[in-house]
Amino acid sequence: MSNTTRNRTLAYLLAAGTVIFASAPSFAQDPTSLFEVVTVKDQIVIALSAKDIETVGGNDVTAIGQAIKAKGELTVWQYAVRKGTDGQLEQAPLKRVSLLGADSLRVEPYSASIRVVPAPEE
The missing domain is CATH 1.20.5 (Single alpha-helices involved in coiled-coils or other helix-helix interfaces)
Incomplete structure (x- = not known):
C-alpha cells in the first residue's frame, strides 16, 4: 500500500x-434511564420525567426504592414498545402509573436494545 x-x-x-x-x-x-419494576404478579418498565427525578432525588434504583419506602407510593411513566413515525420500534411512554410500596416490590435497571423516547415534561 x-x-x-x-x-x-x-x-x-x-x-x-x-x-x-x-x-x-x-x-x-x-438520556432516559429505564427501570423494570418486578412484583409477585407483574412486571413493568418505567422511567422518570425530569420533574420525577427532582422529586425522587436521583435517577437510580436506590433513589426510587427510598422514595417508595418513604412516601408509600410513587407516580412514574410506564413504558411500552411501539412503532415510531419512521416505522422503527421504540420504547415510549404509555401512561402514568402509581407504584405502591410492598415487601415484594423490586426495582432494577432495564436496558433497551431499541430507541428510547424521553418521558414528557409536565
Whole structure:
C-alpha cells in the first residue's frame, strides 16, 4: 500500500470516526434511564420525567426504592414498545402509573436494545 493510499484511508477513517463521535453526544444529551419494576404478579418498565427525578432525588434504583419506602407510593411513566413515525420500534411512554410500596416490590435497571423516547415534561 502506498503512502498516498494509506493517508487517504486514514483520513477517511478519521472522518468517519469524527462523524460517529459528533453524533454520539446528541444521543447522550437527553438520556432516559429505564427501570423494570418486578412484583409477585407483574412486571413493568418505567422511567422518570425530569420533574420525577427532582422529586425522587436521583435517577437510580436506590433513589426510587427510598422514595417508595418513604412516601408509600410513587407516580412514574410506564413504558411500552411501539412503532415510531419512521416505522422503527421504540420504547415510549404509555401512561402514568402509581407504584405502591410492598415487601415484594423490586426495582432494577432495564436496558433497551431499541430507541428510547424521553418521558414528557409536565
